Amino acid sequence: MPSNPGITISMFNHLKGNLERLSQEIQQMLITIDQRESSVLNEFEELHHLFHDVQVNAASYYLRRYLAPFTKQFDVLATAIQHLSQRNHGALIVIQRNDDLTRFIHSGVPIHAELSAPLLESIFYSGNPLHDGAVLVCNNKIVSAANILPVSNKKVNLKKIGTRHRAALGISELTDALVLVVSEESGRATFALGGNLYPIMTKGLR
Known part of the structure; x- marks a missing residue:
């Protein structure tokens, strides 16, 4: 088990929240892009930063899980x-x-x-x-x-x-x-x- 299960749960919840936000942003872009006079270029920049945050959060969460069986430190x-x-x-x-x-x-x-x-x-x-x-x-x-x-x-x-x-x-x-x-x-x-x-x-x- 991880050395601090509470932190692991918190990290998982944070990751899940970011994924849900990313999904919502993509859905909003799909709606916006159907409006031909609208531009989604600014939204791409926001998605880029959000996706990076999701990637880093996920790596930090799984890092703890990958190491837990092999070290208590x-x-x-x-x-x-x-x-x-x-x-x-x-x-x-x-x-x-x-x-x-x-x-x-x-x-x-x-x-x-x-x-x-x-x-x-x-x-x-x-x-x-x-x-x-x-x-x-x-x-x-x-x-x-x-x-x-x-x-x-x-x-x-x-x-x-x-x-x-x-x-x-x-x-x-x-x-x-x-x-x-x-x-x-x-x-x-x-x-x-x-x-x-x-x-x-x-x-x-x-």
């Missing part, structure tokens, strides 16, 4: 991601789920410490020699840091993303691992799963 991860995002500190965190990752990760520096937000944040501090690699999390522990991941060979849109995102995609294409990424350039947070990237909402994630 979702709130710790959420806190670290929020702080790293606010400071534009790049981060790459691999959470092991069912698949053994040994064959796919070039081992870095062993940590074997309890998962905590301050420790994660200190690892990805730009002055820390471990900050460039990936942190491996298994259950409620940080197993290692400065790990090297396989890089995705996908051709589509790879020019638009950095090395961390390509590495996140790479390991998620080969295993069922879930990978959290924070962009050093923009501070935006995403997660990779099944060879896809999903933006997540850092505000209100916990």
